[in-house]
Each structure stands twice: as C-alpha cells, then as structure tokens.
Amino acid sequence: MLTYFLPNEHVKSVFDIQPATLKNRGIKGIITDLDNTLVAWDVKDATPEVIQWFKLMKDHDIKVTIISNNNQERVEVFSEPLGTPFVFSARKPLSKAFKTVANEMGLKKEEVVVIGDQLLTDVLGGNLADLYTILVVPIVQTDGKITKFNRKIERRILNYFRRKGKISWEE
Numbered sequence: 645m646l647t648y649f650l651p652n653e654h655v656k657s658v659f660d661i662q663p664a665t666l667k668n669r670g671i672k673g674i675i676t677d678l679d680n681t682l683v684a685w686d687v688k689d690a691t692p693e694v695i696q697w698f699k700l701m702k703d704h705d706i707k708v709t710i711i712s713n714n715n716q717e718r719v720e721v722f723s724e725p726l727g728t729p730f731v732f733s734a735r736k737p738l739s740k741a742f743k744t745v746a747n748e749m750g751l752k753k754e755e756v757v758v759i760g761d762q763l764l765t766d767v768l769g770g771n772l773a774d775l776y777t778i779l780v781v782p783i784v785q786t787d788g789k790i791t792k793f794n795r796k797i798e799r800r801i802l803n804y805f806r807r808k809g810k811i812s813w814e815e
C-alpha cells in the first residue's frame with residue numbers, strides 16, 4: 645500500500661528536468677503541480693526561470709499542464725500568462741484530473757510524467773493514475789495549513805522508505 649507513495653524519481657528542482665532526458669525516454673507530456681513545485685506557494689506569478697522552462701518544453705514539443713488543488717484565481721493568474729492549460733481544485737490525490745489531462749493531451753500513460761513536491765497529493769495521485777512520478781524538493785519550507793498537516797505524515801512515510809532502503813536522498 646505504501647508503495648503508492650514512492651516516486652519513480654527524485655530531483656532537486658523542476659529545472660533539473662530537461663527536454664533531452666524526457667525525449668530519450670519517449671516522454672511527450674508533463675503534468676506539474678504549482679505551489680512549491682514551480683514557485684513558492686505564496687508567489688503569485690511565474691519567475692523568469694519558470695517562463696524559460698515552459699518555453700523550453702514548448703520548443704521541444706513537450707506538452708505541459710498545471711494541475712493544482714488550489715483555487716481558480718490562484719491557478720488562473722499564474723497559468724494564463726504562460727499560455728499553459730491548467731486544472732484548479734483538482735482534488736489530488738484523486739486520479740481523475742491526472743487521467744483526464746493525459747487523455748486530453750492525446751498521450752499514452754507511458755508518455756506522461758507527473759511532477760510535484762508532495763507525496764500525499766502529487767505522487768500518490770500520479771501513481772494511482774499509473775503515471776511516472778517525479779518528486780521535487782519544495783521551493784520553500786513553509787506551507788499552507790492543510791499542507792502543514794500533510795507534511796507530518798509525509799515525513800513519516802519518507803523515514804519509513806529510508807529505513808527500508810527504498811530511497812537514498814537526504815531531506
């Protein structure tokens with residue numbers, strides 16, 4: 645059961661994820677979380693680095709959709725200037741939004757990766773949708789209220805995986 649919380653891969657930052665590596669593995673689409681994955685949860689707009697990363701993916705024909713549990717205003721204000729499709733109030737970890745987006749992209753499961761900073765929403769949801777999951781280190785260590793609670797559980801799960809030798813990275 646806990647293996648549903650285990651990401652396929654772990655990287656420091658979304659910017660470590662580059663088109664060449666994805667393309668080599670046949671990846672054509674990215675489903676990414678917003679808060680603490682692309683920018684800090686309390687930062688309204690995309691940073692120049694984020695804008696550049698989206699452009700890079702576009703130039704390489706890799707589709708990107710933002711899926712967030714946050715509200716319409718937050719997700720829309722951030723996503724629209726990037727010209728990227730988005731889903732707000734996504735109810736992660738339910739797998740529905742992930743499946744719908746992969747379908748809308750017209751891609752097979754094997755061609756889509758999920759990127760996010762939380763085990764309990766992004767990784768669990770991506771895994772339940774049977775997609776390849778990449779965990780990133782949260783951009784800032786502070787969080788909204790619900791996330792704070794999730795982090796406590798997350799820490800326990802990560803420690804369990806560490807004890808079992810399933811993950812090797814440090815926090």
Ligand SMILES: [Mg+2]
Binds near residue numbers: 677679681762
């Ligand atoms: Mg997040």
